[in-house]
Amino acid sequence: MPGLLARTRRSTIPARHRCFTGSISAKPNTNASISSAPISPPWPFLNAVSAATSHLIMCRKDIRANGSNTRSAPAAPYGDKLVIDNRFALLRAQLPYQADLTFLNTSTLGLSPQIVVDTVVQNIRAFEEKNSSGQHDEHWLVVKGQAAELLGCSANEIALTRNTTEGANVVCSGLPFTPGDEIITSSHEHTGNIFAWLGRAQRDGLHIKVFEPAPSAAETLTRIEALYTPQTCALSIPHVSCANGQVLPVQDIGAWARDRGLWYFVDGAQAAGMIPVDVASIGCHAYATSGHKWLLGPKGTGLLYVREDALDLIRATYIGAYSNEGPFDLASGQFQFHPSAQRYEYGTLNGAFVAGLGAAFTWLGDFGFDSIFRHDRALADQLREGLKQLDIETLSPDEPAARSAIITFRLANMPYADLQSFLMKNYRLRVRGIYEGGLDAIRVSLHLYNTVADVQRVLEAVEAAKKV
Missing domain, CATH: 3.40.640.10 (Type I PLP-dependent aspartate aminotransferase-like (Major domain))
Structure with a gap:
C-alpha cells in the first residue's frame, strides 16, 4: 500500500510518544548462552522419534556449533497450486479420536497424532523414574x-x-x-x-x-x-x-x-x-x-x-x-x-x-508444511464453493490472499447454537459456534486429517438444516 502510506505518513512522532522506533535487527546475539557441546539427548522423544531432527537442527544456522544465533533465511513461499493430498486420508488411523465423529474444529484444539501422545507418556514415565521435571x-x-x-x-x-x-x-x-x-x-x-x-x-x-x-x-x-x-x-x-x-x-x-x-x-x-x-x-x-x-x-x-x-x-x-x-x-x-x-x-x-x-x-515436517497448507486450502475452497451453490451466506473473505483453511457461514433460519446442535446430533459433525464479532455463525476448520468426504458431509448436513 505505498500510495496509502505516502498520503498519511507523518514526518515526526510527538515527543511524548515513547514507543519503540527501531528497525528489525539482523545482528546475531553472540552473548546468548548456547553451549557448543554436541547434544546427547536423554529424552525418549529425541532418541525414538526425532533423533534425525536433532541432527538437522544442529546443522542449521539457527544453532551453530560456535554458539552464534543468526536466523536462517526465510523459507521459500509455499506453492500457489492448491491440491488435496490423498496421502493424508490414511492419517485417521494415527489419531486417537472417536471414529464416529467428523472433527472440524482444529481452530479450537488440534488432534494430536498417536506418536505425540506416546511421546508424552514415555517422557512422563522417564522423568518420574528420575524424579525430574525434564527441564533441560x-x-x-x-x-x-x-x-x-x-x-x-x-x-x-x-x-x-x-x-x-x-x-x-x-x-x-x-x-x-x-x-x-x-x-x-x-x-x-x-x-x-x-x-x-x-x-x-x-x-x-x-x-x-x-x-x-x-x-x-x-x-x-x-x-x-x-x-x-x-x-x-x-x-x-x-x-x-x-x-x-x-x-x-x-x-x-x-x-x-x-x-x-x-x-x-x-x-x-x-x-x-x-x-x-x-x-x-x-x-x-x-x-x-x-x-x-x-x-x-x-x-x-x-x-x-x-x-x-x-x-x-x-x-x-x-x-x-x-x-x-x-x-x-x-x-x-x-x-x-x-x-x-x-x-x-x-x-x-x-x-x-x-x-x-x-x-x-x-x-x-515429515509431510511438509507446504503440502499441508495446499491441502487445507484446497478443502476450504471446495467447501466455500459448495456453500455458494447452496446459496448459503459465507462470512469468510473472498479475496484470495485473505483466505485460510477456516470457513465461517450462517443460516437465516437457524441461530448458531441450534445449528451447531443440529450438525452434531444428526450428522456427528464437531464444529464451533461463533459469537465473536456478533457473527452468530458456524466455523469449520479443515486440516490435514480432513478429506473431501468430510466436506461433502458438511454440505449434506447444511442442505438439510436449511430445510428445517
Whole structure:
C-alpha cells in the first residue's frame, strides 16, 4: 500500500510518544548462552522419534556449533497450486479420536497424532523414574530450533509457553504504557488475547480502539489508519481471525506501524501450522501462538517470539528460576535477565509436553508444511464453493490472499447454537459456534486429517438444516 502510506505518513512522532522506533535487527546475539557441546539427548522423544531432527537442527544456522544465533533465511513461499493430498486420508488411523465423529474444529484444539501422545507418556514415565521435571535448556533449544525454523526467526527469540494467551499476557503486561495511551485492535479478537489488553487498560487508564476487518486488505488498513492519533502506541492484531478465518495483511500493517513508531503484537494462534509464517517479514515486536491447535502438539503448549531488539522493551513481569543469567545477590541487588527470550520462562514447565511438541513438529515436517497448507486450502475452497451453490451466506473473505483453511457461514433460519446442535446430533459433525464479532455463525476448520468426504458431509448436513 505505498500510495496509502505516502498520503498519511507523518514526518515526526510527538515527543511524548515513547514507543519503540527501531528497525528489525539482523545482528546475531553472540552473548546468548548456547553451549557448543554436541547434544546427547536423554529424552525418549529425541532418541525414538526425532533423533534425525536433532541432527538437522544442529546443522542449521539457527544453532551453530560456535554458539552464534543468526536466523536462517526465510523459507521459500509455499506453492500457489492448491491440491488435496490423498496421502493424508490414511492419517485417521494415527489419531486417537472417536471414529464416529467428523472433527472440524482444529481452530479450537488440534488432534494430536498417536506418536505425540506416546511421546508424552514415555517422557512422563522417564522423568518420574528420575524424579525430574525434564527441564533441560540444551534439549529444549532443539524444540525451539524447530519452532524458529517454522516462524522464520532465531531459537533465542523463542520462549516456551503454555498457550497463546500466556504469550499475549507477557507482551501486554511487559510493554511500558502510561495513562492515556491507545491500543488499536480488531473486533475479531479471541477472549484469550483481548482480555489481557482490557485488563491492562482498566488498570492503567489505557484506551482500546476497535476496527472491523474489511473484506479487502486495503480497506482493512484504511480502517486501522482512521483510528490512529498521536496517543496511539500499540497494535494487537490477529494474523488469522478466529471468527471467520480471514488472513489479515499483517505485513502491510507492520510497515505502517513501523513508520509511526508503534509497538506491534500479532496473535498467531490460528496461523502457525496452517499458513506460512515469517515473523521477520511481518515486522512485529512479538508473535504468540499455540502448540495445541494447527501444530497438533500436547494441550498446554505454546510459543512466544520476541524480536531480539525488543527483549528489553517487553519487560518480563513474571520472573523465576529460569529468567536470569549469572549470579544474583540479595545484598547488592545484583540480577541480570537471560539475554534470550528464555527470560519469559518464569517457572517449571512440563518437560513431557515440550517433548511432545517436538514430536509434533517432526511428524508434521515429515509431510511438509507446504503440502499441508495446499491441502487445507484446497478443502476450504471446495467447501466455500459448495456453500455458494447452496446459496448459503459465507462470512469468510473472498479475496484470495485473505483466505485460510477456516470457513465461517450462517443460516437465516437457524441461530448458531441450534445449528451447531443440529450438525452434531444428526450428522456427528464437531464444529464451533461463533459469537465473536456478533457473527452468530458456524466455523469449520479443515486440516490435514480432513478429506473431501468430510466436506461433502458438511454440505449434506447444511442442505438439510436449511430445510428445517
